[in-house]
Amino acid sequence: MNRYAVFGQPIAHSLSPRIHAAFGAQFGIAIDYRAIEAGRETFAATLEAFARDGGRGANVTLPLKEDAVVLCDALSDRARRCGSVNTLLREGERWAGDSTDGVGLLRDLARHGIDARGLRVLLLGAGGAARAAAFAFLDAGARELVVTNRTAARAQALAHVLGPPARTCAWDALRHQAAFDLVVNATSAGHAGDAFDWPLAAGATPAACYDLSYGRAARPFLAAARAAHARAMHDGLGMLVEQAAESFERWHGVRPETTPVHEQVRAMLDARG
Structure with missing residues (x-):
């Protein structure tokens, strides 16, 4: 099974593994997606080890989005423009980088009527x-x-x-x-x-x-x-789900439905308190 992950520090709180598992369930795709702790000093080596172990795609969060840019051999236009990468796709022996944060933010704002x-x-x-x-x-x-x-x-x-x-x-x-x-x-x-x-x-x-x-x-x-x-006040949970959907589509070629997944992770987050 191809492996996927989210890298960041801290990362144990991340809902991304649950979000991608829920997306995969919509299409009958079994997802091996994990949260991997990595700071700026260890990110490059940890990402390389992940690729050797079958890593095919990754998300990147704080504080690594700008660091991820220099680890990519190819960048999407939007990643190149903003100098930030939150989505990695393994292409042969190299990483291609994209930025799905911006479109995820705009889609969630639209959901709130903004x-x-x-x-x-x-x-x-x-x-x-x-x-x-x-x-x-x-x-x-x-x-x-x-x-x-x-x-x-x-x-x-x-x-x-x-x-x-x-x-x-x-x-x-x-x-x-x-x-x-x-x-x-x-x-x-x-x-x-x-x-x-x-x-x-x-x-x-x-x-x-x-x-x-x-x-x-x-x-x-x-x-x-x-x-x-x-x-009006909103947190970024919807943005997290929407940018994850963009990443999922890049990796798997299908677009998941975000509304039921947003409702699921919101209930999960509320239960955590």
Whole structure:
């Protein structure tokens, strides 16, 4: 049986193995899909060992999405543009890389009734997932995309690659910004479990807030958004399912139904508490 996996650190919490097993069940495909712990120092060697052991495809999550780019011999156009890879496909003796995060995000936002076209969007973070989201928002026709990051140079570098209508704003200067239509958290701050330091002014109530993380990792940001009286708040579980469906189609050539799988993993996540 061909093997598949998700690589990241931490990774034990990942729902990806259950999601891909559920997708496989729709088509009678038995899936050997595992979660493999790998940090930046060990990722290349761990991925090589995985390929030797029959690995045919993989997903990549924090903090490895930008590192995965340099391990690929071929990149899709969207992966090349955003400089981020979350989907790997073994082609002979080489890895081909793709980025399915952006399309997964847009599909989940649409499920919530949010169309990025014409919106003023604030993107918190400038890492691999943020890069994929940023290009997706511009492709979808966002009116303005403001990128901010604790390390200002990373936000500036991303905005430079994006071009207009993207621009940067220093984190400490966000309190002077007018209200945004959509605030997206692409930082890893919630994984530490600490309270989220809401950066916007008290009167700048956003229409919607979305965290690319899900479960416990999304709670600090969503709690801060609730306290700021955001009118809608969503975690990234739907994005996880939608980007996984894109990966599944790349690997197996068939497109799974996402709604029943989203409902299944949401119930599972709620049961975890």
